[in-house]
Amino acid sequence: MTLTDVQPQLLENWSSLPKEEQSQLTQQIRAIDLEIFKKLQDALHEEKKLHEDYAPLKKYLTSGSDENTQVGKDLIAQGKVGCIIMAGGMGTRLHFEGSKGMFPITQFRQKSLFQYFSDRIRAASKMYQKDLPVTIMTSSLNDKQTRKFFKDHEYFGLNPEQLSFYVQGDLPFLDQQGNLFFDSQAHIAEGPDGNGELLHHFYHSGLWKRWKEQGVEYVNIILIDNPLADPFDPELVGTHKQEQCDILVKGIKREDPKEKLGVLVRIHDKVHIVEYSELPEKDMEATLSNGDLKFPCGNLSLFSVKMDFFEKIKSTDLPLHKAFKALSYLDVNGKRVKPTEPNAWKFEKFIFDIFPHGTVEVMVYPREECFSPLKRREGADSPETVMRDLQEFDRRTYHAISGLEPPSRPFELDPQFYYPTEDMRKKWEGKALPEGDYILP
Secondary structure (H helix, E strand, C coil), X not given: CCHHHHCHHHHCCHHHCCXXXXXXXXXXXXXXXXXXXXXXXXXXXXXXXXXXXXXXXXXXXXXXXXXXXXXXXXXXXXXXXXXXXXXXXXXXXXXXCCEHHHCEXXXXXXXXXXXXXXXXXXXXXHHHCCCCCXXXXXXXXXXXXXXXXXXXXXXXXXXXXXXXXXXXXEEECEECCCCCCEEECCEECEEECCHHHXXXXXXXXXXXXXXXXXXCCEEEEEECCCCXXXXXXXXXXXXXXXXXXXXXXXXXXXXXXXXXXXXXXXXXXXXXXXXXXXXXXXXXXXXXXCCCECCCEEEEEEEEEEHHXXXXXXXXXXXCEEEEECCCEECCCCCEECCCCCCEEEEECCHHHHHHHCCEXXXXXXXXXXXXXXXXXXXXXXXXXXXXXXXXXXXXXXXXXXXXXXXXXXXXXXXXXXXXXXXXXXXXXXXXXXXXXXXXX
């Protein structure tokens, strides 16, 4: 039995398509595994239940260890740390045409997220005197555009040998009857398969083997839309080595019970993440006698993962998560419709579902050091709030390297200040901030 046997509508307009589009549709139909399709249909009838034995995460690590930071610096300098940047999303919610990583985010130079992270990686590589390995996970939505963006900008000064790309997979959407549908004349509606398959796609892309041969032992995983994420966090990886776990999760203390953050919990003494939409409201808002939230730790999707763990779970099948969304489709007249109300099911797999397959620890950082997400055009988590947080980060960075209070005027630091060499430290100790809006080292 084939996919078209159970979904014959896929070939209804076959004869009217140009040969090139027939070929494209054939490739897409062949790429949709019948077994996967049946799992999607089964998922429609499954009600996800929260494990009844979940409990607050009371035992966790906190950042601030100079010893672990030095361990991490040694690992990075030895070439034992790589970074994966998840960047498969588009700028739709920012009212921006293009890959989200192309969105300009810095106050004065208007650097895109891609350039900002590239500058950080270049600065870290200079500090550690080694071209640190980085790969960017794109999606079918933005892969070609992302690669072209980097090529057109000469990889923002990175060595092309240290930078690679790989593409996450897609999963088809299903309508309310559980059928596949088209979003153009020759394309079945589908979307990226979520960050849960990140490890699988990385492993099977051949990059895992290449990094393993280069001596990489730990992988730092970050999101493109959180510019405060450190692509090479020495304390995180140093603590990871000391704790000898498979995964070290970088989290923060929850402050607002309404904040849309996954919540870190324990189930049978193992770390799990519960989506904010799945945790009962009474637990989301529950507080202790001192006013702190009962479930204290929020997930940022920042992780350090052992390279050996990638191999361990390379064939692990993760559960599907469904969401009812407003998804474009072709109407009976062949016209594309963009609905304003949810009309179909989207499916994803999430990285936290690998947690039960390994040993996991959590380390909590100050929010202002590591979290300022870019999610929407205005309001919370917008360009305005991100630029504000980056400015405060630069003020703290300048104070740390100079010992002086920063001026009240706005300014933007070159990311080399985030990874200062010894020469830079000596040069800037006690040095007043020069005039100008962009400060070079």
